[in-house]
Amino acid sequence: MNDKKKLPETLGEELSRRGMSRRSFLKFCTAVASAMALPASMAPVMAEALARARRQSVIWLSFQECTGCVESITRSYAPSIESLIFDFISLDYQHTLQAAAGHQVEEAREIAMKENWGKYLVVVDGSIPLKDDGVYSTVAGETNLQTLKHVAEGAAAIITVGTCAAFGGLPKANPNPTGAAAVQDIITDKPIINVPGCPPIPEVMTGVIANFLTFGDLPPVDHLKRPLAFFGDSIHDRCYRRTFYDQGKFAKSFDDEGARNGWCLYELGCKGPTTYNACATVKWNQGLTFPIQSGHGCIGCSEPDFWDKGSFYAPLSTGQWGSAEGIAAAAVAGAAVGIGVAAMSRAKQKKTSEQG
Amino acid sequence: MDLLEFARGPAMQWSLIILVFGIAWRLFGIIFLKRKKDLAEPRQTGVLGGAVKTIFSRSVPARAFWSRVMYSNIVGYVFHIGLAIVVFAFLPHILWFESILGFQWPALPTSVITLVAVITLASMVALLVKRLTHPVLRRISNFDDYFSWLVTIVPLLTGMMAFTHTGFGMRYETVLAIHILSVEFLFIWLPFGKLGHSFLVFLSRGTTGALFARRGART
Amino acid sequence: MSGLADIGVKIESGGFVADDALTGMADAVLREILQHLSALRDHGQTHVIDLASLPLTTADRRQLREALGEGEVRITIEASGPTDIHETAYAGVWWVEYQNLLGATAIEQVEITRVPAMLPSHDDDIAGAVSRLADAMEGKNPAD
The missing domain is CATH 3.40.50.700 (NADH:ubiquinone oxidoreductase-like, 20kDa subunit)
Known part of the structure; x- marks a missing residue:
């Protein structure tokens, strides 16, 4: 850092001075091209461009x-x-x-x-x-x-x-x-x-x-x-457990038979279907594994506000709202309105029949 | 808040509130309606048996009408059973019910669900075609009939789109959100239109049965 | 606590079924290789297929590798980790395997060319070599 003594030279010059060969350079560009899903034949072109860059x-x-x-x-x-x-x-x-x-x-x-x-x-x-x-x-x-x-x-x-x-x-x-x-x-x-x-x-x-x-x-x-x-594909799209989702085979708990057999973690709250990232392909720890492979569902950490989208362990198909109190209240209110309307209708009928 | 969060959050809560409110309103409203006193002497007093019997007997059309109603009946059954399987036997749906009811039940394999969903969809189209082409049926159909059909088929269609990840350019989250929102719209519409038959059908059949039994008609 | 023997051990059949199935992708890649090989013969056009960009299962990859076989040339390049290159049984078709310093395969490619791009010495490296060799002959330490 801060080695700004000399005027900037091209990367090619600087790296060869440090003993880094152009083959290493090419290898680097091959890796970048592969990671960025660029045509593999781009790598030598990239290497040349990069060598001339500052x-x-x-x-x-x-x-x-x-x-x-x-x-x-x-x-x-x-x-x-x-x-x-x-x-x-x-x-x-x-x-x-x-x-x-x-x-x-x-x-x-x-x-x-x-x-x-x-x-x-x-x-x-x-x-x-x-x-x-x-x-x-x-x-x-x-x-x-x-x-x-x-x-x-x-x-x-x-x-x-x-x-x-x-x-x-x-x-x-x-x-x-x-x-x-x-x-x-x-x-x-x-x-x-x-x-x-x-x-x-x-x-x-x-x-x-x-x-x-x-x-x-x-x-x-x-x-x-x-x-x-x-971030072009969702975790779910590229997940190796996808087959089990399609078959409807789901792990019911983190340590059951299904989980051990690599079944889909949807029921355990995996957010893979709505999360876009490269975890399922690039993976973590030098390509070793990624959370789903280790047995835990995706928590959707590359999506906005993932922290506030309900429990990490609630299945994606469930709601994100708090209590059912509103629904209970709605049942009572609905019943009250129904009875009220019926009573009004009775009163009206009574009135009509009395008149008639 | 994105569309999916809206669908899973406030929209879901409010649609359920309206659904429950509407059902309670209509049920209690109908149950407590004043009924005209039947002054005729009853043929029999135990009308409950007649009510129960009618609930079942009306599930099969009378033999005399077979040739005329068999098509609608069979396709109708296929549609209703298919819809019930898709709604109640698909695991993501069961998980949704579990989050509200607190218990779950076994799911059917996804391949079965997919097949049933396709059959259900086809049966709905067949029923619409029948409604549009049958001269009598067409004349007695109103906006409610067509609208209720639409409100029912959209969740089915969007659900299949979400499951198969076919968004026609839309992202999966959007398709899923639309699916959930379409179901929520169904919830809102259900108590107030003809879809109300889902909770009124056996009540009205039982009432008819009881009435028939009282008069000594066949139940 | 009792001994390890009390902990239940369950032996499972290894590997995931999903990754062990042949999908027919290898045949598709072979057809692509044939097409590019013809282009190399007719127009001298080179091509690189990055296997990571294709949905190949482990079994597919093995099948493809076996179908292409091994030819006369086998090279290892040591540049920021080893790169293994071998010509397949089909001249002009090279299997290139880039590994990182830990020996894990980072990238696998099939290169359709006369000489893989990694192989020739680069002009800049040659220029550097000239001065280094000259310095060495004069007894200078190139690091100075």
Whole structure:
């Protein structure tokens, strides 16, 4: 970080100086192309483009967050060369990973912004509190809101990592005491791509960053600004337990015969059908497994407000409303109205018959 | 709040409130209606047996009418039984009932449900065709008949779309939300239109049976 | 607490049925390979098929691999983890397996080409090699 002594050279030159061969480079691009569902023949083209590119300045802003997203991205593996993402970018500001501290880092950020004005990439994790002028989260005396607005001004694009930065996430959960908001609620004049998840899959985060490095542009997105390459299919669409859903074979508890046989977890509250993410294909822990494979239903963490959409263990087909008191009251009220109407009709009949 | 949250939340709660309110209103309203005193001397006093008998006997058309009503009756039965299977034997539906009633019952395999749903859908179309083509039936049909048909077929159709993940460009969540909303609309409409027969049919049949028994007519 | 023997152990038949079934996808891929191989013969056109992008079950993948067989060439490249390449029994059709540093297969591709893209030395690497070799001959430490 902060090795800005020399004028920027191309990535190709810099990496060969560090002893990284062009084959490693190609392998990296092959992995990115595969992850982003690009034609495999694109990899050599990407490698050439990337070799000629300059090191991308990245400013990483952490707001109301738990650092789980950073924990996740540092475990990116596929391929192992993905760790080299930090050779491809110049990470000029990142609270958790930076060695420096205090005023120096804030200064470094300002310098990086000035030098790369209009070209740097901003990565945001965490939501931004808006209530009471944003006093609920400040860094170096500046509220998150001020920092975001200031840094976003000179950004080429913004990548939000994690559900908090993308949609507000846990800080926004009812009753949202800090007035937490997502980046896209505040910044509207910059290209934004959302990589939600709690945390997001490491390879998805690095894949999106790599895509920006190689093409200088953000990949195609869905209606929630999530990259289609990873968020195009629902968990349910790509779930290996899908066959059992189609057959109507459901686990009834977390440790019954059905659960052991890999039956569908719908009844145990799996939110796979309404959740879009790459967990079922890219998987976690170096492609080892993902929650459903480990026996727990999907909790829908890459969807907006997943925390407030009822119990994680309530089946998707059930309602999300509290008590049945209203219904009981409706029964009583209905009966009362029915009897009242009948009484009125009786009175009227009586009157008519008396008259007649 | 997105469409699915609305459908699963307030819309579901309010539609159920209206359903229960409406059913209670209509049931109590009808039960407590003043009935004209029958001054004729009853042929028999035990009318309960007649009421019960009619409830069952009317489930099969009289032999004399067989040739004329068999089609509607058989297709009608196929539709009603099919709909009951789809509604009460599909696991996601059972889970919904469980969340309200607190208990569940065994589900049928999904392949069976799919087959039954297709048959049910076909039977509904056949019944509509009959209604539109039969000269007498067409003349005695009103808006309520067609609207109730629509309100019933839409949940079936959207349910199949949701299950098979065919959204014709719509996302699954949207299709699911539309399915739930269409069922909620059915709930709202049910007590007030001809669909009210779902809770009134045996009451009215029993009343007729009791009346017939009293007069000594065949029940 | 009593011993481990008291804990019930249930032996289950391994693997999920869903992933062990042949779907016929392998045949479809073979047809695609044939088409691209003809294009290579006629126009010199190369092509890469990323197997991860296809809905292949484990059994399908095995079937495809067996159908293509093994040819004369077998190469291992060590660049950020091993990459195993072998020419299949059909000249011009290469099976490329990228592995990460932990040895897990990250990407599998079928490349239809004369020489897989990973193989040739890149001009930039050659340029670097020239100066490194020259430095080495002068007794310099290239790291300086």
